[in-house]
Amino acid sequence: MRRLTSTAIATALGATALLVPATAAHADEYETIQTDIGVTAVGPDSATPGEWVTYTLKVTNWGNSAASSIVRLALPTGTTDATYEERPVVTSQVLVNNLPPGETDTLKITANIGSHGNAKKLPASFRVSPGEGDFPLYRDTNPSNDTANIVTENTKEVVGARLSLKGVIRGAQWVGRTHLQKVTITNTGDRPTHEFRLRGSMHPKSKGIVHVKGVQGANGSFHAAGLNYSFPALKPGASRVITLAIRTVKQPGGFGGKYQVGGGRAPLAELDLRG
Structure with a gap:
């Protein structure tokens, strides 16, 4: 029975996880083998x-002729x-x-499993194939057993949108001086938020917001005693x-x-920098 050369098979696969022993056959001597190769799979x-x-x-190989399969x-x-066998599978x-004929080959594929978009199910599929193109490895007589799922x-645990707040105060905290309150909003969840809102109110001894940075693209405003923005x-x-420049108006x-901060499918989170 005539078969593909190792060069032809390697070309069809690209970089493969297996080494293919050479044969003496040539592409112009190739004739199609008819057989039935099927696959079953067990996973976590x-x-x-x-x-x-x-x-x-x-x-x-449930058929009557030996054949190679992808x-x-x-x-x-x-x-x-x-x-596969400690060799990378770079072409899937x-x-x-x-x-x-009548023989079974066992393959163990190890992998670092992905999240599949945080879906509840992580599906995997394995399909035996005679390859594609002008020189298939065999003609499959029973396609019904070619795929295992x-x-x-x-x-x-998939967490939706979740907003967290962290903050620091920097600069001189004296009457008439300006200090900075830096507030960081982070989505620590697994899903994007929708539009969300940040509200803030200053301590009575820390009134006097004079400038707010980091609100580009947001809608809202600030005044001396607080702010309200939609992001x-x-x-x-x-x-x-978001960085607030604050001028103190009373004794230290x-x-x-x-x-x-909250909204946009995210639960409310709070941060109290007042001391």
Whole structure:
């Protein structure tokens, strides 16, 4: 029976996870093999994104002729570092070479599982294929067993939009002097916010907002004793920094402001800088 050369197979796969032994055949001597190669798979029932997982595949030749097959991997979105026999799978393909009739080859694929967009299910799919183009590795006589699917439960608790507030006071805290109150808003959740609102009120001994920075693109205003701004959406992990220049009007002691941020699908968060 005539088969593809190792050069032709390697060209079809690109960089592959397996080494292919050479044969004496030539492309112009190639004739299509008819056989039935199928795949089954076992994987984790549950996992947390970022966890290392193992998928165990069994590729079986149910036909009457030996043939090579390509296993195509479709792992959960965000999955990285897939390996087979400690070799990187860089093309989402693994070659099972020259599988005899009635034989089964077991493949263990390890990978750092992705979040699949924080979905509740982390689906993976494995499909055996004769390849594409003018020189398929074989003609499949039973496509019904070509694909195996694994559905893994995502055990990560998905947090929606969540806003946090942190702040510091800098500068001279004396009558007639200007100090700065720096407030940082961060979306610590897994989802973007919608438009959200920041409100602030100054301590009676820390009145006199004279300037606010970091509110570009926001709607709202400030006055001596407080502020009220509506900000555009904030992506997960992103921050907005608002800096208030404050002129103190009474004796030292009791500086700072009280701030609230929320809305846009995010629960209310508070920060009290008053001391």
